[in-house]
Amino acid sequence: MECGSPWGHSPKRRSQERRWGTPDKEDWGHSVQNPCTEEILEEQMKLECKCHGVSGSCTTKTCWNTLPKFRDIGFILKEKYNDAVHVEVVRANRLRQPTFLKIKKIKNYQKPMETDLVYIERSPNYCxxxxxxxxxxxxxxxxxxxxxxxxxxxxxxxxxxxxxxxxxxxxxxxxxxxxxxxxxxxxxxxxxxxxxxx
Structure with a gap:
């Protein structure tokens, strides 16, 4: 799974899209980072503050970021997993051209957002x-x-x-x-x- 990735659909846009690896290098799948969890953690972090002072006054305030509950992050990732978009590898014909991913077009086709998860191979049947x-x-x-x-x-x-x-x-x-x-x-x-x- 990959989260937060731009997409290439035509040669005209290749210069604007993210490079996913090249045929002359090691398997491109291992070079892709997965920032999805980090992005969700950053979005879900909350600022908490505590006042310090005599008789309940707030002469000094201390604030810090708190991490969300692990279960809440799990629910968000599970929703993204259920809505993940199936893509396929499109390898370039020329040696120095990058490899891109193309969305498998289905009914109600819609380009995934940068926060959507995508996958190349379907998950095994865990049942x-x-x-x-x-x-x-x-x-x-x-x-x-x-x-x-x-x-x-x-x-x-x-x-x-x-x-x-x-x-x-x-x-x-x-x-x-x-x-x-x-x-x-x-x-x-x-x-x-x-x-x-x-």
Whole structure:
């Protein structure tokens, strides 16, 4: 994935576009930096201030930048990931001309913004086990039947459905200390359900 990249669509604009590597150098994909996370961090940073002074007065103010919560950054990146644009490599015919990326035109084609993510190869199917990519899949994973988020059975199980397992949970409860000197507890039990992906 790459964020914040200009695009070349015609030879006339090549001099104005960013160079993505050349055929006579090492693989251009390794030379591309990914500033997307840094850009989001910078945008989401907030200025916090604290006053110093006698009896609550603000004779001196100290201010500093605070980083956003990691989870908030994750949500923003996940949205960008879902909306990423598929592009393809266009290699120049001449040796000294740079290599560019061209957007795969689809219906409702729109040039991506500099803050959009782009990708060349589609992500592997993380729903299924794939030893080549190291994905263990989601079969057998615990899921939450009522959650609308990624831990929910609808998303976690990738539309395959889920199995319901019933079991009796047993634990010690209502424990009391008796003089002297032992603790006596009751045995409590509860019938419960867990859900795993098919």
């Amino acid at each position: 299924e086990e794939d030893s080549a990519t190291g994905s263990v899949g989601t079969q057998g994973r615990l899921c939450n039947r009522t959650s609308p988020h990624v831990d929910g059975c609808d998303l976690m199980c990738c539309g395959r459905g889920y199995n319901t397992h019933q079991y009796t949970k047993v634990w010690q409860c209502n424990c009391k200390f008796h003089w002297c000197c032992f603790v006596k507890c009751n045995t409590c039990s509860e019938r419960t359900e867990v859900f795993t992906c098919k």
